[in-house]
Amino acid sequence: xxxxxxQIDAFADRPFTGNPAAVIPLDAWLDDGVLQAIAEENNLSExxxxxxxxxxxxxxxxxxxxxxxxxxxxxxxxxxxxxxxLTCEQDRDLVRFRTRKSGVLxxxxxxxxxxxxxxxxxxxxxxxxxxxxxxxxxxxxxxRHPRGxxxxxLDTAEAVLALTPDxxxxxxxxxxxxxxxxxxxxxxxxxxxxxxxxxxDEDPVTGSAHSVLVPWWAARLGRNHFTAxxxxxxxxxxxxxxxxxxxxxxxxxxxxxxxxxxLRG
Numbered sequence: 001x002x003x004x005x006x007q008i009d010a011f012a013d014r015p016f017t018g019n020p021a022a023v024i025p026l027d028a029w030l031d032d033g034v035l036q037a038i039a040e041e042n043n044l045s046e047x048x049x050x051x052x053x054x055x056x057x058x059x060x061x062x063x064x065x066x067x068x069x070x071x072x073x074x075x076x077x078x079x080x081x082x083x084x085x086l087t088c089e090q091d092r093d094l095v096r097f098r099t100r101k102s103g104v105l106x107x108x109x110x111x112x113x114x115x116x117x118x119x120x121x122x123x124x125x126x127x128x129x130x131x132x133x134x135x136x137x138x139x140x141x142x143x144r145h146p147r148g149x150x151x152x153x154l155d156t157a158e159a160v161l162a163l164t165p166d167x168x169x170x171x172x173x174x175x176x177x178x179x180x181x182x183x184x185x186x187x188x189x190x191x192x193x194x195x196x197x198x199x200x201d202e203d204p205v206t207g208s209a210h211s212v213l214v215p216w217w218a219a220r221l222g223r224n225h226f227t228a229x230x231x232x233x234x235x236x237x238x239x240x241x242x243x244x245x246x247x248x249x250x251x252x253x254x255x256x257x258x259x260x261x262x263l264r265g
Contacts, residue, residue: 007044007257008080011205011236015256018236019205021077022047023084024261029061032070038261039065045200046077050085050097058098060085062105068199069175072101072147075207075249079116082107083253086114113252118207120247121145122215134169135180135194148175149212154182157190161231171196179209181217187237188226189217205236211247218242 004025012018022042026049029035039047044067050060062081064074078097085095086109094108106117123143128150132140141153154160160182170178175197184190191213193206203209210228217240218224224242229235239250 001263003038003261003263005257005259005261006080006084006255007042008083009254009256010076010080010083011207011230011238011251012234012254013252015254017234018251018254019046019076019203019234020044020256021074021080023077023081024049025084026051034263035063036065036070038263040067043067045203046071046074048074048077048081050081053098055098058096058104060095060097062097062099066195066198066200071198071208073099073118073208073211075116075118075210076205078105078118079107079114079207079249079251080253082114082116083255087255110250113250116207116249116251117243118211118247118249120215120242120245121147121149121211123149123151123212128173130169130173131178134166134173135178136164136166143216144176145212149177149179149209151212151216152178152180153216154180157182157185157231160190160192163192165194165201167194167196167201170194173197177203177206177209179206179212181213184227184229187229188221189213189228189240191228191230192232193230202232204232204234205230205238207238207249207251210238210240210249214240214242214247214249 126144143151178194181191241248
């Protein structure tokens, strides 16, 4: 069996930046174990699988797998999936994806980039035992959203850039996305994101983290539009907007590999 395959750098305006995701269109769902094995073989932070949707809710069903687990929400692989569909189907300007745990997500053309709508997840103040110690931080504001997100707010961008987490200790806390943020340098906001329990020590650019970052920073900044930069080694810029209970993220994509994934029985 040969499956169409594309590797796409999301939140990137040139190759080797942003966050790479694999996108694999399917005619019908394969066994979950096969999907997980494909994601492990790809060894990217996410592999997205899309299947034509049989309902009137959306155009495609969408699922995401890290090399270790299936996840409930992934922003950059949704953006990459939207880029793939809208590149292949030039008559479309909008694609809707039905997901299993995050509702219907949209990706739309926006000039030479895209706008993606994700759910907003406002976090609440909560102490997380062991979290600051695992990050190597003496003191910080900590917040949590029950869908598996921890937000740690530092005073400066320099403090975010200087982090050297203990990834084993972070993973022991649980399968949460650890988002560390501060006011930016040349953007309004800077962040780094760690997910060692999901098999990803540091994620390059994390759309779903901005489901938490955007409502928190919109309240802190007193405005619903701002710019963000995720400061991994690859790095990525994200335009951010809070629109009611939705987060609208702007970003570009670059296809770097197109071909076939071969399954042999």
